[in-house]
Amino acid sequence: MAAFAAARNSRLAWLAAVAAMAVAAFAPPAAARRPEPMGADCSQPERCLPQNQLRYYELLRENILQHWHPPSSVAADSTCTLDLRQLPGGQVVAVKAVDPCDLDEAGRSSLLAAVRAAQPLPYEGYEQVFQRQLRLNLRAQEPDEAEDSRVKRWWRRLRER
Numbered sequence: 001m002a003a004f005a006a007a008r009n010s011r012l013a014w015l016a017a018v019a020a021m022a023v024a025a026f027a028p029p030a031a032a033r034r035p036e037p038m039g040a041d042c043s044q045p046e047r048c049l050p051q052n053q054l055r056y057y058e059l060l061r062e063n064i065l066q067h068w069h070p071p072s073s074v075a076a077d078s079t080c081t082l083d084l085r086q087l088p089g090g091q092v093v094a095v096k097a098v099d100p101c102d103l104d105e106a107g108r109s110s111l112l113a114a115v116r117a118a119q120p121l122p123y124e125g126y127e128q129v130f131q132r133q134l135r136l137n138l139r140a141q142e143p144d145e146a147e148d149s150r151v152k153r154w155w156r157r158l159r160e161r
Helices: 001-026 045-067 105-118 143-147 150-160
Strands: 079-085 090-100 131-137
Touching: 045 105, 045 131, 079 105, 090 105
Parallel strands: none
Antiparallel strands: 079 090, 079 131
């Protein structure tokens, strides 16, 4: 009886060892199971693409908003989506307001004029994330917001997230 129990225990140990080897053989390596988040290590440019893309869109918005002086008919916090086509170097080829856009005709016209006045749009340093055609969402600033410093705007956006 003791011999039978010893044989059974050795078979179970053997099966456990075989199962552990099979799991280890087919399991992905530790690095593949837990990839680093994109942008965590910016020593390689391809890892920084999401951050660069977000920064590029933010620069486009800032550049356009600096040139936009909305008419009094535009309500604060009105939003508008622009369909923007540009050439490398930031030269705007075409721009139009598309839905959703809360602006009236005067607001749309002033926004489109601001895009043209902001040319050339930021390009240098963002060649890797540059897009010839893109959609950009803009929000009308409140009058006192336009005079705020960049730091105050940054903190406000951070709190809103």
